[in-house]
Amino acid sequence: MKLQTITAHFDGKNICPDEPIDLTPNTKLLITVLSEKLEVDRSDWATLSMISLERSYGENDPEYKIAKIKEPNPEYRK
Numbered sequence: 001m002k003l004q005t006i007t008a009h010f011d012g013k014n015i016c017p018d019e020p021i022d023l024t025p026n027t028k029l030l031i032t033v034l035s036e037k038l039e040v041d042r043s044d045w046a047t048l049s050m051i052s053l054e055r056s057y058g059e060n061d062p063e064y065k066i067a068k069i070k071e072p073n074p075e076y077r078k
Contacts (some may be wrong), residue, residue: 007018013030 004021006021008015009018010016
């Protein structure tokens with residue numbers, strides 16, 4: 001059987017897949033438990049990232065104009 005990722009939930013007694021899946025008895029499973037605190041943690045990390053980015057640039061840093069670009073990146077999308 002190939003590796004698959006499916007969502008599931010715990011109903012208080014059993015782990016219940018959120019989508020149909022055909023499993024044979026004794027199929028080995030890996031289970032990752034997602035904390036309800038995950039969204040809070042994600043928000044905290046985003047805030048920390050923004051604060052760190054703001055610290056990277058001071059008020060006296062020069063403003064780089066588009067005309068200063070010598071070789072534009074063709075992969076860049078606006």
